[in-house]
Amino acid sequence: MWDYSEKVLEHYRNPRNVGKIEDADLIGEAGSLACGDSLKLYIKLDGNKIKDAKFLTFGCGSAVASSSILTEMIIGKTLDEVRQITNKDIADELGGLPQEKMHCSVMGQEALEDALKKYYGDGVEIRFAKESSDKVVCTCFNVTENQIWEAIKINGLKTVEEVTNYTKAGGACGRCKGAIQDILNTYYKKQESETKLTPTQKILKVGKVIEQEISPQLQKDGGDIELVDIEGNVVKVKLIGVCSSCKNASMTLKNFVESILKEKVDSNIIVEQVD
């Protein structure tokens, strides 16, 4: 039994905006019957604004819920606004989806982009919608290299299993799993070189993360944290208030402060406490 959120249950039971718009201005399609899920999205425009949207979906509960919530998310918005919507937004709006079902949210984004492609033409960056020239990696589910790349980028995917959960690629015969791993390797190598920071940039970034994300959390417990110095990858901090005398201080440093800095700034960061 899947652990669906209340919102997913509510949307598969009572899907909103079901049907076809006969005189739709834009139609987006994703998936296929053979692959086990497919979505048709109809959009009616009023100038640059989405006046109405409807959908028809063949798929499981979370596919119907993703489609239904997507129509609610786009109605009344301008096309420039809906261009920013990602699969992550769709899943978040539903209160989360089980990992194995994330591909349903990707199908939503794919259909939306397929519709937008018809409006913007070639001059716009389209992330999920397929181009005929794209290289197909997974032939079982017809998933392209570009789609896998974008899913990794938007959702921060780290493993082949996660890529399968989000895109279905590799979920049938499994022969493309090596190719997916190659894409992951290339992506993270590229990202690493992009994120090489100068010492000054690093100090600024660490300071910002501490100020905006770490400090407010510690303040809730009556403590706080101060950045003292950075030497290479070693970030030296001082704990203040109740944190300074807390016997779990080293746990807080490792499990909370260090893991956030690793995630947001550099995976090689080590946090040390100074007095």
Place this chain on the structure above:
Amino acid sequence: MIYLDNNATTQVDKEVLKVMLPFLEEEYANPSSMYDFAKKPSVALKIAREQVRDFYGAEDVKEVFFTSCGSESANMAIKGALNCNKNKKHIITTKVEHPCVLNTYKSFENEGYKVDYISVSSDGQLNIDELKEKITKNTALVSVMWANNETGVINPVEEIAEIVKSKSPETVFFVDGVQAAGKIPMSVKDTQIDMVGISGHKFHAPKGVGALYVNKSCRLTPLINGGHQERGLRAGTENVPYIAGIGKAAELAKSALPYENSEIKRLRDKLENGILKNVFNARLNSPLINRVPNTTNIGFEYVEGELILLHLSDLGICASSGSACTSGSLEPSHVLRAMGIPFTALHGSIRFSLSRYTKESDIDFVIEKMPSIMDKLTKISPFQDELMKLKNLRR
């Protein structure tokens, strides 16, 4: 709640529970111990072994071994037999076996075995000529399920046993009997079948106990080494309460066979015909012939199975699906694909499986609700033109 998923698991019979309880409370002795206190548990094992022997229709109680589940029975049979025939490196099985059996053979492929997977026809019947052709003197093991869990198709295992033994007397023939147990009569003593595995929780015993019939002439090595229990073939202190339970369940199931093959079959047919008649996009995946009496598999075209199950569940109806989405895998049922079920219906396939606890009112309720569920769900489908064509065709 209406429970129509009895091929997944069944409710424990109250009489079974009654037989088990003393061994979970005051009668806790180890049946191997020498004092009087161990007598009741040790007698309970004897009674259960006799009940399961009778259930199998086997000649001798020494041919009955207790295990923890159907998967263990299958693994014990397969690995035990292959270990005794190490010079032969060929296995024959079918494309529609249960995953616990299929995955065991897949692991042997990596160990240098050649495995042939025999095909089935569009109505799920095994291609026996193909099987016949594949048997050689080098075949260590042939393995065919007695009844299929998804479609209910019964394989003629008695006949297959004769074919196997006439072509290669030394080849071992294992039958996965998990889905046949309690649904059709078994009489292994009249056959040339070497081994049959069963699982208690499919016929109203609890989960956690199974059995394996091993013909006296068949040699095995144990899967679990240790003490003398189960005549040295399956070590570990006997699970007395559960073994007592499967014994009683076997006795009850055997006496319920006439009811199973008349009344349950009638209810199953009523459900099947009711749905096929009232729901325009329904098609029968199960064959009309050679089928266990409790199972039907129906495909609902252009609608996805998990969505159907969720809507059934909202009405308190429990069934299961061969759709990809329900299993967490991304591929639909290997059984229905082997039968070549069209993919318009593949993803929307629902299995209903009844038991002796199923009431006529349960069936009437499902027949009544199915059209309105399908009416709602077909409206969400993007394949409106195809559905319209289907509607006109069936009219």
